[in-house]
Amino acid sequence: AQSVSQHNHHVILSEAASLELGCNYSYGGTVNLFWYVQYPGQHLQLLLKYFSGDPLVKGIKGFEAEFIKSKFSFNLRKPSVQWSDTAEYFCAVNPSSGNTPLVFGKGTRLSVIA
Amino acid sequence: DGGITQSPKYLFRKEGQNVTLSCEQNLNHDAMYWYRQDPGQGLRLIYYSQIVNDFQKGDIAEGYSVSREKKESFPLTVTSAQKNPTAFYLCASEASGRSDTQYFGPGTRLTVL
Numbered sequence: 382a383q384s385v386s387q388h389n390h391h392v393i394l395s396e397a398a399s400l401e402l403g404c405n406y407s408y409g410g411t412v413n414l415f416w417y418v419q420y421p422g423q424h425l426q427l428l429l430k431y432f433s434g435d436p437l438v439k440g441i442k443g444f445e446a447e448f449i450k451s452k453f454s455f456n457l458r459k460p461s462v463q464w465s466d467t468a469e470y471f472c473a474v475n476p477s478s479g480n481t482p483l484v485f486g487k488g489t490r491l492s493v494i495a
Numbered sequence: 496d497g498g499i500t501q502s503p504k505y506l507f508r509k510e511g512q513n514v515t516l517s518c519e520q521n522l523n524h525d526a527m528y529w530y531r532q533d534p535g536q537g538l539r540l541i542y543y544s545q546i547v548n549d550f551q552k553g554d555i556a557e558g559y560s561v562s563r564e565k566k567e568s569f570p571l572t573v574t575s576a577q578k579n580p581t582a583f584y585l586c587a588s589e590a591s592g593r594s595d596t597q598y599f600g601p602g603t604r605l606t607v608l
Binding site (some may be wrong): 486 | 528530538539540543545597601
């Protein structure tokens with residue numbers, strides 16, 4: 382069965398610092414990859430997704446993620462975080478073929494301090 | 496205003512009682528999902544349905560039941576057999592059930608006393 386690992390449980394950054402959140406998955410075939418974000422008191426929402434093509438994916442609010450197939454990774458990045466980026470971030474994956482549901486990582490809580 | 500509604504936002508029940516959580520969507524999506532979110536555990540799939548009158552167990556289906564009699568509704572019953580029911584429950588829908596974007600409701604926080 383596939384699994385998703387998010388190595389950082391809680392990340393604390395100062396405003397304007399650069400962000401990289403790790404996500405690794407275990408599945409040998411072709412996959413779809415997602416990052417979802419849950420801002421305090423808000424619905425979980427899609428940040429960005431990768432299905433195929435350019436492995437560098439740009440999402441909302443200045444976030445991007447790079448799919449590195451050889452490393453089974455899909456790390457999330459942002460060059461300069463803002464206080465409003467404080468949230469919990471979830472990586473998710475499922476096989477490209479078939480109708481297998483998403484598997485989510487355990488999440489990374491990001492706290493941005495002024 | 497399209498979206499997913501879950502009610503109620505907070506729910507309290509006594510141990511041993513069954514409780515049903517509501518999830519309604521007006522997005523005309525085929526697929527619907529129920530997740531359980533616990534601190535440090537991420538989202539774990541309870542049940543999902545890709546079409547009306549059909550549903551499948553997720554990773555942690557024991558102690559839960561669902562129905563999908565209408566496209567827009569996917570209620571979740573937490574039964575007395577669920578050993579640790581206190582949690583935050585999230586419902587989501589997806590247009591096709593084929594790796595499209597999932598849209599999430601606001602969640603229901605269930606506390607069993």
